[in-house]
Amino acid sequence: MSAPVTVSVTRHVDPAQSHEMLAWVQAGTSLAQSFDGFLGSGWVRPAEGSKEWHMLYRFADADSLAHWEASPQRAWWLEAAAGRIEATRVERRTGIEGWFDDPAATDVQHLRKAPPRWKQAVVIFLVFFPLSVASNWVVSHTIADWPLPLRVLASVLVMTPLMTYVLLPWITRRMEWWLKR
Numbered sequence: 735m736s737a738p739v740t741v742s743v744t745r746h747v748d749p750a751q752s753h754e755m756l757a758w759v760q761a762g763t764s765l766a767q768s769f770d771g772f773l774g775s776g777w778v779r780p781a782e783g784s785k786e787w788h789m790l791y792r793f794a795d796a797d798s799l800a801h802w803e804a805s806p807q808r809a810w811w812l813e814a815a816a817g818r819i820e821a822t823r824v825e826r827r828t829g830i831e832g833w834f835d836d837p838a839a840t841d842v843q844h845l846r847k848a849p850p851r852w853k854q855a856v857v858i859f860l861v862f863f864p865l866s867v868a869s870n871w872v873v874s875h876t877i878a879d880w881p882l883p884l885r886v887l888a889s890v891l892v893m894t895p896l897m898t899y900v901l902l903p904w905i906t907r908r909m910e911w912w913l914k915r
Contacts, residue, residue, distance in 0.1 A: 737795070738773060738792055738793065738794055738795065739792065739793055739796055739799050739826055739827070740790060740791070740792045740826070740902070741788045741791050741792070741793075741799065741824065741825070741826055741827075742788060742789070742790050742824070742825045742826075742827065743788070743823070743825075744786060744787070744788055744792075744821070744822045744823040744824075744825050745786075745787045745788075745789060745819050745820060745821050746785050746786060746787075746819070746820045746822055747785060747787055747818070747819050747820075748785065748818070749784065749785060751818060751862065754786065754818070755819065755850075756889075758811075758814065758815050758819065759775075759789065761811060761814070762775070762791075762808075762811045762867055763775045763791075763808065765807045765808065766791060766802055766808075766810055768796065769793075769801060769802045769805070770794075770798055770801070771793045771794035771795060771799070771801075771802075772791075772792075772793055772794075772802070773793060773794055773800025774791070774792050775787075775790060775791035775792065775794040776790050777789045777790070777791075778790075781836045783841065789903055792809070793861050794886050796880060797836040803884070805807045813826055848911040851859045853883075853912065853913050854913070857902075857905055857906060858902070860909075861897065861902060862897065865896065865897065865901060866893070868913065869889045869893055870889070870893065873885050873888065873889055889908075892902065
């Protein structure tokens with residue numbers, strides 16, 4: 735099973751057509767929601783009146799994304815904006831890129847809300863606690879004589895990729911029913 739894929743599209747729009755742009759984005763979201771594997775979408779623009787819009791949509795895997803992108807529904811939707819909305823850059827992301835952008839400087843509209851932070855914290859705890867216990871046990875039985883900063887460094891160097899690429903995506907998929915309720 736492949737990892738979820740987020741597509742980021744930068745589009746240029748005449749600021750006078752902001753209302754039309756919102757309606758067009760919402761129509762695209764409504765169409766995409768009917769496809770298996772659709773996880774959500776949204777948009778960000780740098781400032782009020784900006785011509786640049788950054789649009790995001792996410793699918794559970796590359797096959798689901800390919801099905802949406804090849805669909806006649808998407809072709810119809812894109813055609814509806816032909817000549818008025820220009821796509822200037824498209825990126826596909828499967829990791830955690832963009833998590834650390836500063837949201838304070840942007841005007842953000844989410845078309846699908848993220849789970850409450852307390853639920854996110856619970857899910858992270860479900861993975862982090864057992865991994866931390868296991869890591870501390872391994873460290874105490876293998877490199878206990880190393881200086882503390884080196885033991886912590888070794889532990890973090892192993893735990894960070896495990897959390898980011900393996901365990902958090904795994905637990906998020908299994909707890910999706912609860913996170914989105």
